[in-house]
Amino acid sequence: MEQPGTGSRNAQAATGEARGHVRCTPPAAAELFEIAVLDTTGGDPHWHTIGWGVDRSEADSIAQSYVTRPLCPYEEARIRQNGHLVGVHRRRS
Incomplete structure (x- = not known):
């Protein structure tokens, strides 16, 4: 772009x-933590980014909130930093 x-x-x-x-x-973006969720609504499961955290604890908090929310929780949330997987949160059945 x-x-x-x-x-x-x-x-x-x-x-x-x-x-x-x-x-x-920008180069500083490599320090951000990407939060992606597994969306299983609509038939075909797919991953999409829902946001960014400025540090690991913020990213964990955001990811956890998306898999535990009361209405339509996501199956799984993954946290990546600079392309590397650093955390996974899963919905509890």
Whole structure:
């Protein structure tokens, strides 16, 4: 995804060097914890991201709340940091 006003990612500088591409995810995002849930409603189970935590305890709290909520809890919530699985919360039957 391009940032407004930076030009096309395919633009070439006079020296042949690519220019105009701006990263959408800042380096600090690697420190965030992604929370994804397993959605089993609608037939075909699928994973989708529901949010981000700024630290592990916040991510655990958010994930736990989605698998224990009274109305339509998710089957499972996973926490990842920088692409690595660091935690799993499951709904208790």
